[in-house]
Amino acid sequence: MSKQYEFKAPILPYILVLPQMVIVFIFFFWPAAQAILQSFYLQDPFGGRMIFVGFQNYSRLLADPDYWQSFTVSTAFAVCITVGAMTISLFLAIQANKKIRFASFYKTMLIWPYAVSTLVAGAIWLFMFNPNVGVIAYMLKHTFHVDWQYLLNFNQAFLLLTLAATWKQLAYNFVFFLAGLQSVPATLIEAAEIDGASPSTRFWKIIFPMLSPTTFYLLVMNLVYGFFETFPIIHQITQGAPGKSTGILVYKVWRDGVINLDLGSSAAQSVILMIMVILLTVFQFRFIERRVTY
């Protein structure tokens, strides 16, 4: 699989790879095995009773329209964030990559929010838009006469969550796009410019194809982010409200497992999510491997 020079040593590679393997086994395979086991049981939280129920935890989930609704919302959420955050970031990265004054200042100003955590993003947006205390919520209500009540209005809730999650993701995408753009040879663009290619032709014909590995990588990472890593934003802003319409899959795992102590169902949900991510990983990996080896 690799064309690199290969040392010969019988024991050394095992020693080298051991720490990573131990960690993966203890903190991934063991928990995964436990989850699979638990997902076949109905269990009381204190561990006193365990009733084997076969696939009931799974079948109940798959037959539950709320679970599918949660799946749909998670997908819509992930797609909206991905499209929004990638478009805006790419646009800004192209602007910042131009030979203009203050370019490095602009870059720094757009890169540092990479450090802002999802939780902080959630806290900030909650603070601005909370109908009870938020300043923007107040302005929306009194200056623009919008009936702002995202706790009861799904569209508003979805919009707010998407904005907060997109806002958080801008800098991440910006960093990768900027790095990608910087590896596009400037001479190539200049040549095209001399040939009289319009800015949009230059973008679509030269820059975009060169960026496609970055774009693909970001596409997968943004989807993963939107699908799984936005938990803190949901937790802070809506807690699944209105109803349970914004309770994305990951939020539901946590809610059912930690708050509701429904261990069997929570385990079954974990297993489903793990399978989804592993499929996504294999997909991404195949793609990268092909690109690297040619």
Place this chain on the structure above:
Amino acid sequence: MKRVILLMAVLLMAVGAYAQTTVEFWHAMTGHNGEMVQVIADKFNASQKDYKVVPVYKGSYVDTMNAGIAAFRAGNPPAIIQVYEVGTATMMAAKNAIKPVYQLMAENNMKWDPNMYIPTIKSYYSTSDGRMLSMPFNSSTAVMYYNKDAFRKAGLDPEKPPVTWPEFFEVAKKLKASGMEGGFTTNWISWIQLENFSAWHNLPFGTRSNGFDGLDTQLVFNSPIHVRHFQNMYDLSKTGVFIYGGRENKANPLFTSGRVGLHFESIGGYGNMKANCKFEFGVARLPYYPDVPGAPQNSIIGGASLWVFNGRPQAEYKGVAEFFNFISQPEIQSLWHKETGYLPITNAAYELTKSEGYYKTNPGLEVAIKQLLNKAPTANSMGIRFGNFQIIREIEDQVWEDILAGKISVKDGLDKMVRDGNKTLREFEKLYK
């Protein structure tokens, strides 16, 4: 020489400490309430030499309960753990994990009379035949808060808060008409507008004495009176008289910032109100529908109680029993009550506090106690005992939001709460039968 004596003193103290039995007490009290837990433990530790109670703050109620569960499964639980009212049935069903309080007291030959506790508080944590399972600790109940300044501005008498729901809705409309953003809001939709509402009107919330008599219980809070009440709230939300403020206690800012004039919240939030309201406010009893026979009955409690875990050395249990007796004393309860705003758990503590004239300056707290003591509790007003109750409350929150958003009618919504809740109850029954 001085040093030698000092050293000997230290050594002696160390030996003394070694002979003491340590009792761990996990709790979820923060801020001033958390400090008071420590104060009470210190008082107990100073009152005798054999036991040392060590309070440990473990985060929110949910965190504390999860920590307790994890510790029990790992074989090292604390002797005492504070569990919120929602977890009561879960703890109770875990028979292998807990030691009931009545049993604890009997095993240690304590002089202990369960009838010293306020009936509604005692019943909440007892089996239906009166055996107490956990020790009441921080108890509260739901009351109405109202903005006296806003009453004056709307031309209403600030000393005459509405008594019945029809009056209440009229007052709420007048408050909105006087220029407020809305008339009223509420916290804790399930605990206040369903559980307490049912008890206050002497209506069953569930069958089998609200779950006290067995796991084969069914939720029944979709009666015509419940539907009427929710319909009224829903109708007023359409005209902006009722403003929804979110789940749990998230509606508080609507009241404290003066945007609505009436609010429902726990008496445990009294201190918070005092700190945040820049206007004069009053506390009143929950309203009732006058055409319901038996109303008003009595309200029920919320808050948390202390559970005793199995699996500790025998010596610790004697200490736990001593500690429980200690915190039941009128002086301790009265102190806790006055410092935290939670209710006194014994009649004696209530009488003591009253005789000190405390309620002359804090009438709000007495309103809550009187509401609890209004009548002797019936099968409908002893309390609530359902498994998976956290899930049921969540279903209620979710469906209530769907009702307000117009996705489902009031009647269908309450039916759905009951139906989905019953499914959850059947699962709990299956697990513990």
Place this chain on the structure above:
Amino acid sequence: MAELTHNSNKAAHRAKLIRRTFPHIMLWIGIAIIVFPIYFIFSASSHTSAEILAAPMPLNIGPHLIENYRQALFEGTKNMGTPVLTMMKNSLIMALGISIGKIVVSLMAAFAIVYFKFPLRNFCFWTIFITLMLPVEVRIMPTYKVISDLGMLNTYAGLILPMIVSATAVFLFRQFFMSIPREIAEASQIDGATPMEFFSHILVPMTRTPVAAMFVIQFIYGWNQYLWPLLITTKPEFYTLLIGINRMMSGADVQIEWQIAMATTLLAMLPPVLVVVIMQKQFIAGMTETEK
């Protein structure tokens, strides 16, 4: 005719002006979108709780700035009583533990997988890479149970180790190692260097830039962990900053001190922002070098 040229000159001039200023305008809008919410919480952290709750909250910088930050840093909120300094220490230990631990473990694993042929190589490879993108959120409950069975709740090891699982760093280093000309390893072999000497004297120094980029990524990742510490830390002395923020903003029957929560939020952003800004050059360079 002259008029026409003049006009078209003017138009060309205008077009040029637009082309020149357009990026600046767009970038300023982008910066405004990103910075405005941050200003917001900065403003909030300079007022009293009552002012914030009054709706609408004032948007200026209030007079309580220093007082609020002093309370946040040294005392914390009344509710929780854990000062920011303590939590910042925990966040730092966690972020450094995760970033350094992951880099060390991953360098070794990537070295083994790229530079050695051994019977279980394929097995190790897939075992590690299956976890490439697995977010913590997905395996959170089962991992919690394992950590609790191991008695690692409320320990730094429990905070750090499960976060080292994911294979992103191994993957990145593997990519980089494979792009290194094979002659370098051959030469060192001919010079009589042992594999470990090659690793520590040649390979690791060559990997400086990707390591720096990885450090930034993992430091931010570690610093911003939320759900995991939320589950496994129940003792205030182990709270990280983000847990502190959550605890400050929740709690039944208590008064939320918004101004302190907001000050804490800003303070929580400082260390990772510093890391990103200071290491910005290496960060971008590391990305360019490995993402070819």
